[in-house]
Amino acid sequence: MTSVIADTPIASAGPGAHLVARARWRWPEVLLWLFAIALIWIAPSRYLLFNEIAILALLALSIDLVLGYAGIVTLGQGAFFGLGAYTAGLMAKHGMGTFPWSDPVLGLIGAALVAGFIGFLSSFLVLRGSDLTRLMVTLGVALIVQELGNKLEWITGGADGLQGVLPAPILGLFDFDIYGRNAYLYSLCTLFVLFVIARALVNSPFGLSLRAIKGNVTRARAIGIPVERRLVVIYTVGAAYAGIAGALLAQTTQFVSLDVLSFERSADALLILVFGGVGTLYGALIGAIAFKAMYDVLASATPEYWGFWLGLALVLLVLFARGGIMGLLRALQERFARPRAERT
Amino acid sequence: MPPVLETKALHKNFGGLTATNNVTFALAAGARHALIGPNGAGKTTFVNLLSGVLTPTSGTIYLDGTDVTRWPAHKRAGAGLARTFQINQLFADFTPLETIVLAMSQAKGIASRWLRPVGTDTSVVNAAADLLQRLMLADVMHLRVGSLPYGKQRLLEIAIAVASEPKVLLLDEPAAGVPESEREQILDVVAALPGEMALVLIEHDMDLVFRFARSLTVLVLGGVLVEGSPSEIVNDPRVRQVYLGELHVEGFSRPHTGAALG
Known part of the structure; x- marks a missing residue:
C-alpha cells in the first residue's frame, strides 16, 4: 500500500523513485487527520x-x-x-x-x-x-x-x-x-x-x-x-x-x-474548492474548514454582511493567491525548503 | 509486401475550399518518405486526416490493411499510428518522464490502472528513462515540460510519438522554429529511429528532406502533383516550375544534396 511515511527527499534509487515519492504520505497530511480525530476531545x-x-x-x-x-x-x-x-x-x-x-x-x-x-x-x-x-x-x-x-x-x-x-x-x-x-x-x-x-x-x-x-x-x-x-x-x-x-x-x-x-450548495462547494486550491485533494478539506470557520465567526457576529466578507475573501484570493490556500502553503514550503537545499 | 498505410481517393472540403483533393497514397513498412509542397498545399490537413484529427469528406484510409477511415484518433494511435505536431502539443505541467511513462503505459494497455501509484511498474519507468536518454532528454527528465527550452520540447514531441513503438510515424515539421544550432540534434534523432518504422516527414527545409527521404510526394493545392525518388523529383520540370521556383532552385546544387541523391 501507499501508507509509507516520508518527509525526507528520496535518495536517487532509479528514475521511478521520483514518481513514487509523490504518492507517499507526508507528515502534514498525517497531522491533519490526527487533528480531525483530536477535535472530539478539543x-x-x-x-x-x-x-x-x-x-x-x-x-x-x-x-x-x-x-x-x-x-x-x-x-x-x-x-x-x-x-x-x-x-x-x-x-x-x-x-x-x-x-x-x-x-x-x-x-x-x-x-x-x-x-x-x-x-x-x-x-x-x-x-x-x-x-x-x-x-x-x-x-x-x-x-x-x-x-x-x-x-x-x-x-x-x-x-x-x-x-x-x-x-x-x-x-x-x-x-x-x-x-x-x-x-x-x-x-x-x-x-x-x-x-x-x-x-x-x-x-x-x-x-x-x-x-x-x-x-x-x-x-x-x-x-x-x-x-x-x-x-x-x-x-x-x-x-x-x-x-x-x-x-x-x-x-x-x-x-x-x-x-x-x-444550486447554492453546488456553488458553495465550488467556492470552497477554489478557496482551498483546485487539483490538490487537500484543497477540498482545507477549503471546507476555512469556509465554515469564516462563516461561523463572521456570520454569527454580523449575519447581514456575510456576502460582503465572502466576496472580499474571494477578491483577495484571486489577487494574491491564485492557487488557493494550498497554493500559498506550497509557496511558503518552497521558500523555506530552498535555502536548506542550497546548504546541502 | 502490402503497404502499412494507404489512402484511396481521399477528399476533404472545408466549405467551398478543397484542402485534400483525390489523394491516393501508399506507404511501405520501413519507408523514409517526405511530403513536400508550397504553403497551403494541404500537407498538415493530410496528416490530420491520416491521424484522425479530421474526418475526410470522402475516400478511404487503410492502416495495415484495415479500413480505419471512421476510427477516432485514439483508436488509430492504439493500432500503431503515431504523429508529432507542427505546433507543440505537450502536457506543460508534466515532467518529460511522466509524459513518456504515460505514453508507454497507454501503449501497453495499463494506463487505466488506478490502485498503485505511477512509477511502481519499474519496467515502464526504466524503458521511459532509456528513451529519454536516447533522445538527449535525460538531463531534463524531472523538470516541468513547460519550462524546457524550445529545442528540448521539440525533441520531447518526437519522444512521445516514438514511445508507443508505432508502425507508422508522421513527423509534421519536427524542426519547425528550432534554431540552426539545435537542428542537427533533431536530424540525428530522426536518423536514428528504428529501420522498420515507416516514417513520413513533412518539411520545408530541403536540406533536411533530401538527407532523409528515399521517396517523396509533392502536394499542390491539396492534390498529388508527382511522386518519386529524390532524383526524379529534382529533375521533374513541373516540380521546378510549381514548387522549387518558390524555394530557390539553386538550393539543389549544394554538394551534400548530390551525395544524398547518390
Whole structure:
C-alpha cells in the first residue's frame, strides 16, 4: 500500500523513485487527520459544525476529482448530493429503523449507486462542448433534478421535506447520539476512506491520464487515451462521491429537505474548492474548514454582511493567491525548503 | 509486401475550399518518405486526416490493411499510428518522464490502472528513462515540460510519438522554429529511429528532406502533383516550375544534396 511515511527527499534509487515519492504520505497530511480525530476531545460542543465541515469537504472533494483532475467545469454536483440524500433518507425511512435495511452504511452504498448511475447517464451530455457548455449542461441537469424533487411529492415529501428518517445504529453497533459525536466520527471515517481511494486514484496511471486530458486533449488522443471513456468514468465516480456526501447529511441530520438539491450548495462547494486550491485533494478539506470557520465567526457576529466578507475573501484570493490556500502553503514550503537545499 | 498505410481517393472540403483533393497514397513498412509542397498545399490537413484529427469528406484510409477511415484518433494511435505536431502539443505541467511513462503505459494497455501509484511498474519507468536518454532528454527528465527550452520540447514531441513503438510515424515539421544550432540534434534523432518504422516527414527545409527521404510526394493545392525518388523529383520540370521556383532552385546544387541523391 501507499501508507509509507516520508518527509525526507528520496535518495536517487532509479528514475521511478521520483514518481513514487509523490504518492507517499507526508507528515502534514498525517497531522491533519490526527487533528480531525483530536477535535472530539478539543471541542466536544461543536460536533455538529465538524460534521457539516466533513460533509462539505466530501462534496468539494467530489468536485476536485471532476474539475481539478479531469478539467470538467461543473455547477451541478448538488444534483448528485441531493439524489444521495434522498436515497439514503428513503432507505432509512422505509427500512423502519431496523437492521440491515436502515443501516447507514448500506444507505451510503445505495446513495452512491443511485447518484453514480444518474452521473453516468448525464456524463454523456458533458463530454462534448467547451467549458461554458459544460457549465450550462451541469446546471441544467441540476435544475431538472431539483424541480423533480419538488414535484414528486409522494416520494420526497416536496417542500415539507422527508420526515421520519431514522437510520439504524451504524453496522448495528453505534447509535447516533444527540450530541452528534458518533455522527461526526461516522462522517469523518467515510470521508477518510473515500479520500484514501481518491488519493490512490489521482496518483495512479489512471489519474495521470486524466491530468493529460485536462492538460492537452489533442495530445491525449494522439497517444491513444480513450478520452471519452475516461471522462465518463471520473464523472460517474465524482457523482457517486457527491451522493455519499448527501447521504451523510440525510443520515446525520435525520431529515431531507429540498434544500439539498439547491444550486447554492453546488456553488458553495465550488467556492470552497477554489478557496482551498483546485487539483490538490487537500484543497477540498482545507477549503471546507476555512469556509465554515469564516462563516461561523463572521456570520454569527454580523449575519447581514456575510456576502460582503465572502466576496472580499474571494477578491483577495484571486489577487494574491491564485492557487488557493494550498497554493500559498506550497509557496511558503518552497521558500523555506530552498535555502536548506542550497546548504546541502 | 502490402503497404502499412494507404489512402484511396481521399477528399476533404472545408466549405467551398478543397484542402485534400483525390489523394491516393501508399506507404511501405520501413519507408523514409517526405511530403513536400508550397504553403497551403494541404500537407498538415493530410496528416490530420491520416491521424484522425479530421474526418475526410470522402475516400478511404487503410492502416495495415484495415479500413480505419471512421476510427477516432485514439483508436488509430492504439493500432500503431503515431504523429508529432507542427505546433507543440505537450502536457506543460508534466515532467518529460511522466509524459513518456504515460505514453508507454497507454501503449501497453495499463494506463487505466488506478490502485498503485505511477512509477511502481519499474519496467515502464526504466524503458521511459532509456528513451529519454536516447533522445538527449535525460538531463531534463524531472523538470516541468513547460519550462524546457524550445529545442528540448521539440525533441520531447518526437519522444512521445516514438514511445508507443508505432508502425507508422508522421513527423509534421519536427524542426519547425528550432534554431540552426539545435537542428542537427533533431536530424540525428530522426536518423536514428528504428529501420522498420515507416516514417513520413513533412518539411520545408530541403536540406533536411533530401538527407532523409528515399521517396517523396509533392502536394499542390491539396492534390498529388508527382511522386518519386529524390532524383526524379529534382529533375521533374513541373516540380521546378510549381514548387522549387518558390524555394530557390539553386538550393539543389549544394554538394551534400548530390551525395544524398547518390
